Amino acid sequence: MRLPGTIEKLSALISRNSISSVLPEYDQSNEAVVHLLANWCRDLGFEVVIMPVEGNPGKFNLLATLGTGSGGLVLSGHTDTVPCNPERWQSDPFTLTERDGRFYGLGTCDMKGFFALVLDAVEECLQHEFHQPLIILATADEESSMCGARALTRDTGPHGRYAIVGEPTSLKPVRMHKGIMMESIRLTGKAGHSSNPALGISAMDALHDVMGELKNLRLDLAQRYENAHFAVATPTLNLGCVHGGDNPNRICATCELAFDLRALPGMNNDDLRNEIRRRLTPIAEQNRVELTYESLFPGIDPFEEARTSELVQMAEKLTGHTSDAVNYATEAPFLQKLGMETIILGPGNIDQAHQLDEYLAMDQITPCVDLIRDMIRHFCQTPAQS
Incomplete structure (x- = not known):
């Protein structure tokens, strides 16, 4: 037929x-x-x-x-x-x-x-x-x-x-x-009146440090891994979107960052997730915020x-x-x-x-x-x- x-x-x-x-x-x-x-x-x-x-x-x-x-x-x-x-x-x-x-x-x-x-x-x-x-x-x-x-x-x-x-x-x-991971980091501090920083713990200040460390990771990965077959020869890490705070005169209690990471063949998504946790956990402790890290989907x-x-x-x-x-x-x-x-x-x-x-x-x-x-x-x- x-x-x-x-x-x-x-x-x-x-x-x-x-x-x-x-x-x-x-x-x-x-x-x-x-x-x-x-x-x-x-x-x-x-x-x-x-x-x-x-x-x-x-x-x-x-x-x-x-x-x-x-x-x-x-x-x-x-x-x-x-x-x-x-x-x-x-x-x-x-x-x-x-x-x-x-x-x-x-x-x-x-x-x-x-x-x-x-x-x-x-x-x-x-x-x-x-x-x-x-x-x-x-x-x-x-x-x-x-x-x-x-x-x-x-x-x-x-x-x-x-x-x-x-x-x-x-x-x-x-x-x-390349593979792809889409990840979310949520930081939880304590709200307070902005006139006195001692009244709260700023999740947004902590996120600044977290983003800086992810940028460091991006540079480190580019130095450690390269494959000339790809038009973009190194892994990429994109800081995609940020949500946090609710008013200029209030210390930010929660802040969330979503990012993606595209790994080269030979790299492992789970190993990368473990490295990210290892790098970010001390930053959360130093800033006295709670860190929640999760994958937005299982990844490829x-x-x-x-x-x-x-x-x-x-x-x-x-x-x-x-x-x-x-x-x-x-x-x-x-x-x-x-x-x-x-x-x-x-x-x-x-x-x-x-x-x-x-x-x-x-x-x-x-x-x-x-x-x-x-x-x-x-x-x-x-x-x-x-």
Whole structure:
């Protein structure tokens, strides 16, 4: 059975609102997108499992498998998008619009377009025998909590040998990316009349010292760790937002700082958290404030796949590009933890992601379908060597 054409599939995916957000007023279920993909996969002969994400009502992962065997290839992507501002778009973000050699719509690039092109490639491969399984994985909430990918490490995840995460890389293979931590520090002192500092304990004064120490940490990390493969070659630490106090004539009783830290491959998020606590605890004691330190979400580990891996080498051969490193984070570490060689490789440019008038350039479509088809043929349809 043949599926709808590329444009029809992409249009149907874009029309289904699957925004994920940490703000409940924007957050939507991804169920409609998952069921649409499930139906298409069943029509192509896949065995399909839809898995509710525990503790996240309305959120689902999809696992579709074609063929059997101990190896195989996983083609993975997320079904959600970021929020958008429809009133600022030139066209309806939920209606696929063709203009100037581009397909506009929320998720065209990041990353519903990948699924449409994967299914195109699968159709081209169906006339050949599958010696190893092909697995299509569609996850929930990558843009907010990554709860879908995290659930795979707890539940029955895909059991392929190789995995491609189809984030927009302009069809250039990516084998490394930084991790990300988003952390919160809350300092609690004592309010008092500002005319007499002895009447209170200023959490804001203490925060000044805390921020200074985090800036010292940023410099230390930059001196200790460097990777020239990255455009930003050192770890980064961004002091993102501060909230505290309530009036100029009142000693600030509580103050909170949120920051992010993006670590290089080879660094460990938990080790960094321990170092931060070790550095900040004496500062809180010296300032006589209570310090509460917590992670705003579990974080994403740094990712690196060996340059010598078969998957990396095949991706470099088929694309003609040397594998690269990026500063943003993906679901790749979660798949790698399941025992698979993993890379990031997909259509579209990351510069279009999360932007007004997001688009997928039409000239990415045929090369992407050809690339995925060749990957399927190599990893799933080539008989194993005896």
